[in-house]
Amino acid sequence: MSGPVLCLLERDGEGVAAGSLRALGLARSLADAAGGSQLTAVVFGPPGAEHVVGAEPVVADTVPADAAAAGVSDVCVVSGEGLSGYAPLAWARGLEQLIAAEQACAVVAAATDHGSEVIAHLGALTGLPVAANCIAVSPAGADSWQLVRQRWAGSVLEDAVLDAPCALLTVATDALPGDAVAPESGSPAASDGASRPPVRMFGPVLDDADLQVCATESAEQSAGVSLATARVVVGGGRGVGGPEGFAALEELAGLLGGVVGVSRVVTSQGWRPHRQQVGQTGTKISPELYLACGISGAIQHMAGCLTAKHIVAVNTDPDAPIISRAEYAVIGDLNEVIPALVAAIRAAGDS
Amino acid sequence: MDILVCVKRVPMVGGKVVVTADGQEVDTRMSGFTVSPHEECAVEEAVRITERSGGSVTVLTLGPPEAADQVREMLALGAHRGVLLETDGREWGPVATSAAIAWAVGELGPTPFPLILFGNEAADTGGYQVGIRVAHALGRPCVTGIKRLELTGEGLRAGREYRGAQEEFEVAMPAVVSVKEGINLPRYPSLPGRLRAKRAQITVLRPQWQADGLRKVGLRVPASSATRAQVLGQGADAVPELMRVLGEIGVLPSVARPRAGTGGDGAAA
Numbered sequence A: 001m002s003g004p005v006l007c008l009l010e011r012d013g014e015g016v017a018a019g020s021l022r023a024l025g026l027a028r029s030l031a032d033a034a035g036g037s038q039l040t041a042v043v044f045g046p047p048g049a050e051h052v053v054g055a056e057p058v059v060a061d062t063v064p065a066d067a068a069a070a071g072v073s074d075v076c077v078v079s080g081e082g083l084s085g086y087a088p089l090a091w092a093r094g095l096e097q098l099i100a101a102e103q104a105c106a107v108v109a110a111a112t113d114h115g116s117e118v119i120a121h122l123g124a125l126t127g128l129p130v131a132a133n134c135i136a137v138s139p140a141g142a143d144s145w146q147l148v149r150q151r152w153a154g155s156v157l158e159d160a161v162l163d164a165p166c167a168l169l170t171v172a173t174d175a176l177p178g179d180a181v182a183p184e185s186g187s188p189a190a191s192d193g194a195s196r197p198p199v200r201m202f203g204p205v206l207d208d209a210d211l212q213v214c215a216t217e218s219a220e221q222s223a224g225v226s227l228a229t230a231r232v233v234v235g236g237g238r239g240v241g242g243p244e245g246f247a248a249l250e251e252l253a254g255l256l257g258g259v260v261g262v263s264r265v266v267t268s269q270g271w272r273p274h275r276q277q278v279g280q281t282g283t284k285i286s287p288e289l290y291l292a293c294g295i296s297g298a299i300q301h302m303a304g305c306l307t308a309k310h311i312v313a314v315n316t317d318p319d320a321p322i323i324s325r326a327e328y329a330v331i332g333d334l335n336e337v338i339p340a341l342v343a344a345i346r347a348a349g350d351s
Numbered sequence B: 001m002d003i004l005v006c007v008k009r010v011p012m013v014g015g016k017v018v019v020t021a022d023g024q025e026v027d028t029r030m031s032g033f034t035v036s037p038h039e040e041c042a043v044e045e046a047v048r049i050t051e052r053s054g055g056s057v058t059v060l061t062l063g064p065p066e067a068a069d070q071v072r073e074m075l076a077l078g079a080h081r082g083v084l085l086e087t088d089g090r091e092w093g094p095v096a097t098s099a100a101i102a103w104a105v106g107e108l109g110p111t112p113f114p115l116i117l118f119g120n121e122a123a124d125t126g127g128y129q130v131g132i133r134v135a136h137a138l139g140r141p142c143v144t145g146i147k148r149l150e151l152t153g154e155g156l157r158a159g160r161e162y163r164g165a166q167e168e169f170e171v172a173m174p175a176v177v178s179v180k181e182g183i184n185l186p187r188y189p190s191l192p193g194r195l196r197a198k199r200a201q202i203t204v205l206r207p208q209w210q211a212d213g214l215r216k217v218g219l220r221v222p223a224s225s226a227t228r229a230q231v232l233g234q235g236a237d238a239v240p241e242l243m244r245v246l247g248e249i250g251v252l253p254s255v256a257r258p259r260a261g262t263g264g265d266g267a268a269a
Helices: A018-033 A059-069 A088-102 A113-126 A243-255 A264-268 A334-350 B037-053 B065-076 B094-107 B130-138 B191-199 B235-249
Strands: A005-008 A039-045 A074-079 A106-110 A130-139 A144-151 A156-163 A167-171 A199-202 A216-220 A232-236 A259-262 A289-293 A310-315 A328-331 B002-007 B009-011 B033-035 B056-063 B081-086 B115-119 B142-146 B148-151 B155-162 B165-172 B175-179 B202-205 B214-220 B230-234
Touching (some): A005 A088, A005 A113, A018 A106, A018 A113, A018 A130, A039 A088, A243 A259, A243 A334, A289 A334, A310 A334, A328 B235, B002 B065, B009 B065, B037 B056, B037 B148, B056 B065, B056 B094, B065 B191, B065 B202, B081 B094, B115 B130, B130 B175, B230 B235
Parallel strands (some): A005 A106, A039 A074, A074 A199, A328 B230
Antiparallel strands (some): A144 A156, A216 B165, B009 B033, B148 B155
16 A cells, blocks of 8 residues: 555635545544555646636635645646536546555545545546445555445444445535544644645646546625524424424524524425525434424435534423434424524614 | 436434444434435426426435335425435445446336436435536436426526526536525425325336445544534513623624723614
């Protein structure tokens, strides 16, 4: 296992995306455990991307600054015609060629839509197995890896062994704090502070078929608080009773600067649109406060709020599963409690 | 158009998930089975396409003989034909499963299935890869995580949201598409649909198992998922306590934050 660990980085407006930073943390600990392998951060971009500094997209500017802090040995910009946008198969082809050129021992990506898709293509191209949604990985002998991964979107953990000359891994973006692998804070490369890792270029050989599927991105959606990033989410479930019952929750969410999220029952009934669903098949939220009203707390739902800081439940049933997952609970009908809470917040504001 | 939809039988878990004593499976003694939610939407999408423009929907699953129940559930939603890739009950990994599906597509006769639909990921194992591996085995393009699907004659236009922006893909058919819940709202099965499903003949094929490279050692439920909430009170009487907790968490609007040591008179700043 002498070759490098490759870590695919996705960027957002502020540099390396949060999920990719988590992937970098796991990749760093893997590289250390594999006997001090290099950790190469991999980003994709259009031709010449590695020379662009200070312009958008700022591949060679923002990425290395973040990457150095995560203990990255070097940054490899995979660039070429057709790579200005997201092209899942072409990205996987680039990684396949990079694995071969550098004898990489592992490829790690965040378990986002893009990361999961690229790693799955890479598995299909190379014939290698993939371990998705990992939260911990360590070497276990020649061409073997011991790992913990999420099943049921994190409601169940699987201990597994991956037998592969190159481990293809995605990293869960929302592991529970107690389960997570903290990035190795004292790793050698992280300690030299401001010095940025070197940036190099890799030009993959791509054909038209590799670029057949590529994303056209339309303009950003209208601004406003998004469910995924909201600081406060007021949740409504079956107990809300029908579509009209959400007015009070909307009002409360507005007062708290948050948004309304709902359970799967609510979207299956057509009471609210699916984009408001919190859960395994909806949006994963990470608010400071999740106020879950009339929600029983099925694991399908709780998988969507594993990383909520504080959960407060309002429920008529003291034995509902949500009561054993929440920090605080009010036992009662949300149709009494929520209007009273709204009135109290308004009264406090008026006095 | 003839559409193939691949679904997976998974335990129907409610408020709690329990692992069997040997740590190998989710305990299903107290629960039924269902198909993964994304896949139910894939079947609904396929049925809608054939309702609009003709053709047929074939539903395929890989699993033990009992998985025929899930095929029938999907037939009740309007699918036309059912296929069971029968296994001996052990868990098949994504490599073995996708190889079996690609093999079955050839076995199912001359119908080339210009469109093969999957759910984005299985509810239980969450491997995120069977659809993509099948696409590679069949030499087809593939898009995943799709929430909007539109057929355009020779191909299809597919869309999804990613990081708050809309991504659009244009893909030639034959193609493989995996969808996510929210692409549609699946119908409830009709009574005639259920009766038809009950009587339907299901084609059974027996594929070859193969090792995956990812070996399950055991399953466990994360320890941190069993606490018990501190009850703040009953009904509207609990609101003052609730206000105090929201204030401590720091989510009350600044003017509404009770000032410390004022006896909760709600004095505004």
